[in-house]
Amino acid sequence: MTERMSRQARRRFLKLAVAGAAAMPLSGTLGLRRAQAQEQVSPDDEMAKELGYVEDASQVDAGAWPTYEEGQTCANCQLFHGQQGQETGPCDIFMGNLVAAAGWCSAWVAREG
Numbered sequence: 001m002t003e004r005m006s007r008q009a010r011r012r013f014l015k016l017a018v019a020g021a022a023a024m025p026l027s028g029t030l031g032l033r034r035a036q037a038q039e040q041v042s043p044d045d046e047m048a049k050e051l052g053y054v055e056d057a058s059q060v061d062a063g064a065w066p067t068y069e070e071g072q073t074c075a076n077c078q079l080f081h082g083q084q085g086q087e088t089g090p091c092d093i094f095m096g097n098l099v100a101a102a103g104w105c106s107a108w109v110a111r112e113g
């Protein structure tokens with residue numbers, strides 16, 4: 001390797017190292033924002049109303065939502081990502097915001113497996 005090539009390689013390495021160091025705090029901030037973005041979904045939110053979301057599945061208006069069947073809750077919905085035993089968890093339909101494990105909406109999908 002010539003001296004010139006070696007200097008070019010060193011310069012390229014330093015550029016990458018600086019760019020990586022600059023990106024680290026940014027990725028940390030984005031992760032924090034994502035964690036903070038998890039808000040509790042309210043049944044009064046516009047999208048929640050459109051989907052018939054309720055925090056207690058026993059309160060579903062079966063006349064308005066004929067697809068509802070007893071036993072369906074967010075906790076056994078494929079789109080729910082809460083931990084077992086927790087009262088709330090992130091839901092894909094609500095962009096990761098928190099829904100009640102005991103809740104329900106018309107987008108309910110049977111959990112596989």
Ligand code: SF4
Pocket residue numbers: 053073074075077078079080091092093094099103104105106107108109
């Ligand atoms: Fe609950 Fe599933 Fe509707 Fe999300 S999509 S609110 S987890 S029933």
